[in-house]
Amino acid sequence: MKEKWWKPWLLLSPSLTAVFLLLVVPVCFVVVYSFWLRSPVGQDIPAFQFGNYAKFFADFFYPSILISTIRVALETVFLCLLMGYIPAYFFYKTESPFKPALMILVMLPFWISFIIRTLSWVNILGDSGLINHMLIKLGLISEPFAMLYNEGAVIMGLLQYLLPFMILNIYVSLDGIDKSLVEAAKSLGSTEWQAFREVTLPLSLPGVSAGCLLVFVLTCGTYLPPMILGGPGNEMIANLIFKRVIGTLDWPFGSAISSILLLLLVMIVYTYNRYMGISQIFKALSKE
Amino acid sequence: MEKELNQRLDDVYEGVKEGQISRRDFVKYLTLSGVAIGLTGGPFGLMREALAAKSIRFDGWGGTVSEAFRKHAFEPFTKATGIKVIDGEFGNADSYLTRVKASYPPGGEYNLAHLSGVFDYKRYVDLGFDVVLDESKIPNLKNVMPAIMEPYRKITNGKLSAVPYDYGLTTIAYNSKHISDDKAKKLGAALLWDKDLKGKLGSWTDWRTNIWYAALKTGQNPNDIKDLKAVWNALKEQRSLIKKYWASGAEQMSLLANEEVYASIVWSGRVKTLQNQGHTHLKLLIPDGAFSWQECIFVMKGSDLEVASKLLNYMLEPECAFAVARGQSYPSSLDPTKVKTPDDVSSLPGFDKTGTLKGYLFADPGYWNSKQIDWAEKWDRIMAGK
The missing domain is CATH 3.40.190.10 (Periplasmic binding protein-like II)
Structure with missing residues (x-):
């Protein structure tokens, strides 16, 4: 029977059109803009020159913000992993009838606007916020403890945003592990800890790495937590892009910074895909 | 028009429920109605x-x-x-x-x-x-x-x-529970550089306003700054004292109302609004050369x-x-x-x-617009502590 080769393409065409129009075309615009010039009054002048890229690397200011963004992203990944593995493991192990309800709790933050969630930390961590208020009332401190408008607050804001992504990725990976393998290990004399270390943990690593990649990429492009919860000096690369594009109407330079960030992330994702396979990330979104 | 389309959609749905319309026709009408509503409502509607x-x-x-x-x-x-x-x-x-x-x-x-x-x-x-x-x-x-x-x-x-x-004015507000009126008046724009208020000062992210007040602090005319180096140095000095550079009117009001900061650059009307809401301890300080705008x-x-x-x-x-x-x-x-x-x-x-x-001292548009790119970028560096 002659295979109808065009059928899959026909079915994929709405998605491909959407991806092309909403992702590929805008990214191409950004890259093209990065070679343009900005006139003193804010008009964009078509050109092909590398001045915007040269400006980025002309001194250490812009690269230093990129480096601090990567540092914050790595810190966030580490904390998300630390705090995300345990609940994911619990979901995997538990036989509780409340498991679906507990899973919904992980998703619950997504039901509230990200801005509201981020702003709510101001009322929790602020000088007159919930924690300081309680500590002062209890007589444990006399002056408010500075918890807001610093890097710690930014990472806290990122954690509450990104932790569900990590938990779900790890859980999906754990859920795919045949539980009889753990039983087999134990029947061969492994302790609970040894079975976890030798069987469960290695088999869950694809989910761990997928979660790490997702959290890292999302952190690098995040904008709100540093703006709302950060203090002077806590801005990240996305805030810088915002300032160049919005503040000074310098779209070409803002596009150049965006392109540099994009290139960096593409390199990271490419490396990840080469060694781990990108498909693991999609499993978390469409549990097999 | 949107209401009519919704009504027609409801009618079609009733029709399919009652077996008057085939599923195939129902999907066709649904798609057409969706497209029509999409084009007449939402962003297209706006x-x-x-x-x-x-x-x-x-x-x-x-x-x-x-x-x-x-x-x-x-x-x-x-x-x-x-x-x-x-x-x-x-x-x-x-x-x-x-x-x-x-x-x-x-x-x-x-x-x-x-x-x-x-x-x-x-x-x-x-x-x-x-x-x-x-x-x-x-x-x-x-x-x-x-x-x-x-x-x-x-x-x-x-x-x-x-x-x-x-x-109105982009000027300074202070919390009179923590800063006396005498001190505020005596210091004027320099209140924003008061080391006693370290960690309790706020300012706006706006490059223009910060440079304006740094010019006042260094005794210069904001519309004709001669010693730019002194301005940058003043802003670098101030940065270590600032708790938060706010980015919106709401954030500015929240910082003052919650006493996160005791003094800050503010928009005069927002402080008046806070006063009307009962924060009567918040007062406006209008130094000579305060940033006026229309x-x-x-x-x-x-x-x-x-x-x-x-x-x-x-x-x-x-x-x-x-x-x-x-x-x-x-x-x-x-x-x-x-x-x-x-x-x-x-x-x-x-x-x-x-x-x-x-x-009233207003920003000279020609002067400030011509400086925007250079000064905004320099200000970003100072704000980032670089």
């Missing part, structure tokens, strides 16, 4: 409504300011004329200009905007978004202070592409000038202008020597009873 003859789009600063315009100007105007005002908001003037620039044709999606500062008027004119208003169609313009119109006329060769609407309602190229003029004239009616002034806590542009100003408006921060605006 654009369509903005372009419709009997409606006009207005974009403002959001929060209490937009609320004042909506309640005291747009709703009564719609009631009186039947012309709908589509009310949009923006967080800051720069992001709005970006949206205008990105619209197609540039500026075409937008009609009226509440712009701050003559420098913003000049930016829009420089980008070619201006129109020439027929002043005979805005008779209430005769009641506006000539002094507030003059800077706009200078930029557009004696013509206007906007009507000046209000004015706001206008700018008419964008491509707008229906008949409708725009009608709305502008309505907004300049004393009753409307004073109600908006009360609502947003900024004095109206109406000349107090020509129109009797109510007491609650004349008591607003920065009100000028002479109607001449003499003694």
Whole structure:
């Protein structure tokens, strides 16, 4: 029977059109803009020159913000992993009838606007916020403890945003592990800890790495937590892009910074895909 | 129209339930209705409504300011004329200009905007978004202070592409529970450099305002800064004292109301709003050379000038202008020597009873706009501590 080769393409065409129009075309615009010039009054002048890229690397200011963004992203990944593995493991192990309800709790933050969630930390961590208020009332401190408008607050804001992504990725990976393998290990004399270390943990690593990649990429492009919860000096690369594009109407330079960030992330994702396979990330979104 | 389509969709759904329509037809009608609703509603709807003859789009600063315009100007105007005002908001003037620039044709999606500062008027004119208003169609313009119109006329060769609407100050607020009135008055702009307030000072992310106050701190004319190095050094020194550079009016109010900061750069009207809400310990400090600004309602190229003029004239009616002034806590542009100003408006921060605006220091648009790229980038570096 002659295979109808065009059928899959026909079915994929709405998605491909959407991806092309909403992702590929805008990214191409950004890259093209990065070679343009900005006139003193804010008009964009078509050109092909590398001045915007040269400006980025002309001194250490812009690269230093990129480096601090990567540092914050790595810190966030580490904390998300630390705090995300345990609940994911619990979901995997538990036989509780409340498991679906507990899973919904992980998703619950997504039901509230990200801005509201981020702003709510101001009322929790602020000088007159919930924690300081309680500590002062209890007589444990006399002056408010500075918890807001610093890097710690930014990472806290990122954690509450990104932790569900990590938990779900790890859980999906754990859920795919045949539980009889753990039983087999134990029947061969492994302790609970040894079975976890030798069987469960290695088999869950694809989910761990997928979660790490997702959290890292999302952190690098995040904008709100540093703006709302950060203090002077806590801005990240996305805030810088915002300032160049919005503040000074310098779209070409803002596009150049965006392109540099994009290139960096593409390199990271490419490396990840080469060694781990990108498909693991999609499993978390469409549990097999 | 959207209602009709929804009704038709409901009818079709009833039909399929009752077996009168096949599933295939149902899916067909559903798709067609969805496309129609999509095109008439949502963002397309907003654009369509903005372009419709009997409606006009207005974009403002959001929060209490937009609320004042909506309640005291747009709703009564719609009631009186039947012309709908589509009310949009923006967080800051720069992001709005970006949206205008990105619209197609540039500026075409937008009609009226509440712009701050003559420098913003000049930016829009420089980008070619201006129109020439027929002043005979805005008779209430005769009641506006000539002094507030003059800077706009200078930029557009004696013509206007906007009507000046209000004015105010970007100045300093302090918490009198923690800072005495004497100390605030004695220090003036230097209060923002007071080492005793380390970690309890706030400022705006705006490059222009920070450089302006650093110029005052270093004893210079903000519109003609000679020793720029001293300004940068002052800002670097101040950065270590600042707890937060706020990015919006709401954030500014939250910082002061929650006592996260005891002194900050502020917009005078927002502090008045806080005082009205019971934060009477928050006081305004207006040092010599405080940053004064005047706001206008700018008419964008491509707008229906008949409708725009009608709305502008309505907004300049004393009753409307004073109600908006009360609502947003900024004095109206109406000349107090020509129109009797109510007491609650004349008591607003920065009100000028002479109607001449003499003694107010406004940013020179040519000077500041020419420095924008270099100074904004330098300011970003200082703010980032680099």
